[in-house]
Amino acid sequence: MLKINEVILQTVTKVVVFIILTLAIYLFFSGHNAPGGGFIGGLVLASSFVLMLLAYDMETIRKGLPLDFKLVGASGALIVVLTGLGAIVFGEPFLKQAIFSFSLPLYGRVEFSTVTLFEAGVALAVVGVVVTIILSIAEDV
Amino acid sequence: MLSILLAIFLPFLAALLIILSSTYQFRHHIGWAVLIVPILLFIYFMRRLFDVADGETFYTTTNWIPSFSIHLSTYLDGLSLLFSLLITGIGTLVILYSIYYMTKDEQLKHFYVYLLLFMGSMLGVVLSDHVIVLYVFWELTSISSFLLIAFWYQRKGSRYGAQKSLIITVFGGFSMFIGFLMLHYVTGTFSIREMLLQADVIKNHDLFIPIILLLLLGAFTKSVQFPFHIWLPDAMEAPTPISAYLHSATMVKAGIYLVARFTPIFGGDMLWFWLVASAGMVTLFWAAFNAIRQTDLKALLAYSTVSQLGLIMSLFGVGSLAYHPDIQLSTVLLTQATFAALFHLVNHSTFKGALFMIVGIIDFQIGTRDLRRLSGLIYFMPISFTIALIGSFSMAGLPPFNGFLSKEMFFTAMLKLTQFDIFSVQAVINLFPVVAWIASVFTFIYSMTLVFETFLGEKKGKVTDETREPPFGMLISPIILASLVIIIFIFPNTLANYVLKPAVGSVYPFVDTNELGKIEHWHGFTAEFWMTVGIIVVGTILFLYRNQFKKAFLFFPYELSIDNVYNHALAYSEKLAKKMTNLYMTGYLRHYFSYIFLFIIIVIGGAFFALHIPFSIGENDQAISTFQWIIAVMIAVTAVTVPMVGSRLSAVLLTGFIGYLMAMNFVLFRAPDLALTQLIVETVSTSLFLLAFYFLPKWDIERAPFKWRNLLIAVSVGFVFTVIALAVNNNRLFESISSYYEKADELAGAKNIVNTILGDFRAFDTMLEAIVLFIAGIGIYALTKYKKAKGAGNVED
Structure with missing residues (x-):
């Protein structure tokens, strides 16, 4: 990569990455009732990694994120399929999603849904694939 | 009775367990754990034995894809039980054998995962009642066979053999699939049992002949009938336990199962008879003839398997005539043929399994399977010699071994066949016993070659004084199989009553299986007896003068072989495909884009104007707001600017800018999700481009000179898209x-x-x-x- 002074970019990245990560998690959970969701959350998550890669070099990224993103992508795809199979175990059609909602005092309606698991799989698949692609291109010098 | 389904899936579950335990290092050979699966299944099927022998059948069904009426239906009757017992019984012995054959430094987990995958799918083939499910399992057996043949994928021969088997069997499997779809179209059901009830409807339908051809293509490719037999000798690259299991005892018999299963529909039809019987006869003869010239012991066994499968197939052809309307009176003579076929199927699994295992032992102990380098093994491996002797004599059809009984029954069926005068070409039918006899002489010769050339004579080649018997565990399975060869000879009717007759009963539901009679050891001085004597006499003479006899093979050079045709066809299709691909795969992105855009312009745009689809601006639409006008103009201006800017970086950023403008447009249409996604995708892809930026060639070099053609494509595709967008809004269907x-x-x-x-x-x-x-x-x-x-x-x- 071009060696120029990257101090400003690196300093900003250190702070901004956490904001992006928080945004990603926020977007992921808000997907149920507002814009967001697994795909968008995953992409935002991936974009924070891309930013880190632009600001630092490969070595730093590898040290900071000792993850095999191929595995992340694979486990995402697996979770997506497994949530579908989960419905079969309960005698429902493949990929039928279930919701459980109940009220908590002071907090109000709380919902649990298997869609969240499904979307988590989508998010992991997106993160894994996007980062895998970016890392393998960036490493290919 | 969900448990039949569980029995099919047990091997798959076990395979999954092995995969999940992939990081764990087993102290003992993993095969010991795997061995539990076939033993359990064998016991499970044995427990059904008496119920099925009493004529009971078990049917279960579970929804799989109900919206396409695809159900996991299983059906257990005599025929499927016979095959299930073979699969699990031989499976047990093979896995026991492989524990000693496969050393621990091999990729054992892969080996057993593939093996279990095969076992489960083969059980699925013989137990499914639903044709689509049967097809899925059928192809799964092809795939697991592919994986197992290519187990030592470092070898070129293994890869070649695996590819060949996959191409041929999947081609056949796919034809069979089309046949199944036709059957569904004719009968309106996917269930085999319900199809059997509608045999008359199928027989009178126009698609009858195509269905026969397609189904038999599937059966013949899988059960290696001439000319599709060429994949089996190359499949011998697989580890020997696999050859013994898949490529002699079970998978190659799937085609025979299919023929037997559909006999109630197609039986009695002359086309079916001629195809099945003559394919079997030609295969029997040609493969037995070719087996003699082989010098590799496994290749010899492969050709012999092909030939024996031809024998079984031809018997099913004869047996199918029992459904012929003109010969109802003497059906017993014909059902006897199917009886003989099933009997020989079991016998073949026992003696061929034992022989394969002995050849594996020779390979394992000495390091070669080449006949020319083996001799005099009898002094060092007496137990192996005894087993090989039993196996070979049974294969040659000599008493006191089970092959003798089924060979006699085979001759009986062929001789009886000539007595029916329902054939238009009686001369060809009269040839059947003759061909059967000649092929049996060849069988005798190669059986003798197998045992005597290897074990008798002076020690030479790689045989040394240090040659020993293998560890005893490796001998257990062949000893069991060899004992079965003799036990079945002594008590053939026990096997017949509990296993074979119920199976015959499921091929001929209208026949009382008690009429089939007993299997006799001695028929008196009949034609069959003299045929066997003739085989021994002529076979011995030819065996002794085999070196002269083998010169006959010089008349069949490689250039005329089917293998050569296959290789050339493969090479030619590869060349053609490469040529075709190189024609349009130029490596330039701009070419690929122009293909895509031209397609849109010609096909979609063309359809638009050919069908006169109306479109208009502003009629049904909301008024276009000022903001939208501004964004539209900005997008247009930026788009025109992109190809004109001086550096790649600006071009990339400008393209990104268009994306952001698009996102703003989505916001104006109150589509926040779309806008959000567009924004992020644009960001990520732009930064991806920046990452790849470093590797791209210089901007000036890559810039193509201005071309009117490109401009024309660009403008037209934009125009077509605009028109589509407008028309979609105007034409609500x-x-x-x-x-x-x-x-x-x-x-x-x-x-x-x-x-x-x-x-x-x-x-x-x-x-x-x-x-x-x-x-x-x-x-x-x-x-x-x-x-x-x-x-x-x-x-x-």
Whole structure:
């Protein structure tokens, strides 16, 4: 990569990455009732990694994120399929999603849904694939 | 009775367990754990034995894809029980044998996962009542066979053999699939049992002949009938336990199972008879003839398997005539043929399994299977010699071994066949016993070659004084099989009453199986007896003068062989495919874009104007707001600027800018999800481009000179898209379906309709997209990581 002074970019990245990560998690959970969701959350998550890669070099990224993103992508795809199979175990059609909602005092309606698991799989698949692609291109010098 | 389904899936579950335990290092050979699976299944099927022998059948069904009426239906009757017992019984012995044959430094987990995969899918083939499910399992056996043949994938021969077997069997399997679809079209059901009830409907349908041809293509490719037999000798590259299991005892008999299963529909039809019987006869003869010239012991056994399968197939052809309307009176004579076929099927599994295992032992102990380098083994391996002797004599059809009984029954069937005068070409039918006899002489010769050339004579080649018997565990399975060869000879009727007759009963539901009579050891001085005597006499003479006799093979050079045809066809199709691909795969992105755009312009745009689809601006639409005008103009201006800027960086950023403008446009249309996605995708792809920036060639070099043609394509594609967008808005063909999705909160408990569609209503699409995305990612990874370095040689070999 071009060696120029990257101090400003690196300093900003250190702070901004956490904001992006928080945004990603926020977007992921808000997907149920507002814009967001697994795909968008995953992409935002991936974009924070891309930013880190632009600001630092490969070595730093590898040290900071000792993850095999191929595995992340694979486990995402697996979770997506497994949530579908989960419905079969309960005698429902493949990929039928279930919701459980109940009220908590002071907090109000709380919902649990298997869609969240499904979307988590989508998010992991997106993160894994996007980062895998970016890392393998960036490493290919 | 869900347990039959469980029995099919038990091997798959066991395979999954092995995969999940992949990091764990076993102290003992993993085969000991795997061995439990076939033993359990064998006991399970044995427990059904008496019920099935009493004529009971077991049917279960579970929904799989109910919307396409695809159900996991299983059906256990005499025929499927016979095959299930073979699969699990031989499976047990083979796995026991493989524990000693496969050393611990092999990739044992892969080996056993593939093996279990095969066992489960083979059980699925013989137990499924639903043709589509049967087809799925059928192809799974092809795939697991492919994986097992290519187990030592470092060898070129293994890869060649695996590819050949896959091409031929999947071609046949796919034909069979089309045949199944036709059967469904004719009968309106996917269930085999219900199809059997509608045999008359099928017989009178126009598609009758195509169905026969397609189904038999599947059966013949799988059961290696001439001319599709060429894949089996090459499949011998697989480890020997696999050859013994898949390529002699079970998988290659799937085609025979199919023929037997559908005999009640097609039986009695002359085309079916001629195809099945003559394919069997030609295979029997040709493969027995070719087996003699083989010098590799496994190749010899492969050809012998092909030939024996031909024998069984021809018997099923004769047996199918029992359904012929003109010969109802003497059906017993014909059902006897099917009886003989099933009997020989069991016998073949026992003696051929034992022989394969002995050849494996020779290979394991001495390091070669070449006949020319083996001799005098009898002094060092007496137990192996005894087993090989039993196996070979049974294969040659000599008493006191089980092969003798079924060979006699085979001759009986062929001789009886000539007595029916329902054939238009009686001369060909009269040839059947003659061909059968000659092929049996060849069988005798190669059986003798197998045992005597290897074990008798002076020690030579790789045989030394240090040659020993293998560890005793390795001998257990062949000893059991060899004992079975003798036990079945002594008590053939026990096997017949409990296993064979119920199986015959499921091929001929109208026949009382007690009429089949007993299997006799001695018929008196009949024609069959003299045929056997003749085989021994002529066979011995030819065996003694085999070196002169083998000169006959000089008349069959390689250039005339089917193998040669296959190799040439493969090479030619590869060349052609490469030529075709090189025609349009130029390596220039701009060419690919122009293909895509030209397609859109010609096909979609053409359809538009050919069908006179109306479109207009501003009639049904909302008024275009000022903001939208501004954005539209900005997008247009930026788009025109992109090709004119001086540096690549500006071009990339400007393209990104268009994306952001698009996102703003989505915001104006109150589509926040779309806008959000567009924004992020644009950001990520722009930064991806920046990452790749470093590797791209200089901007000036890559810039193509201005071309009118490109401008024309660009403008036309823009025009077509605009027209489509306008027309879509103007031509509502049906009510909008979005009102259904508005109930998202009520139906799925979520207020975001877009995400409810993605995650719930159309979750199947999303699931497949996630998987496709992952496959694409792995593809890119593989392309960048494992590409051939510049100037590097071919990776293969």
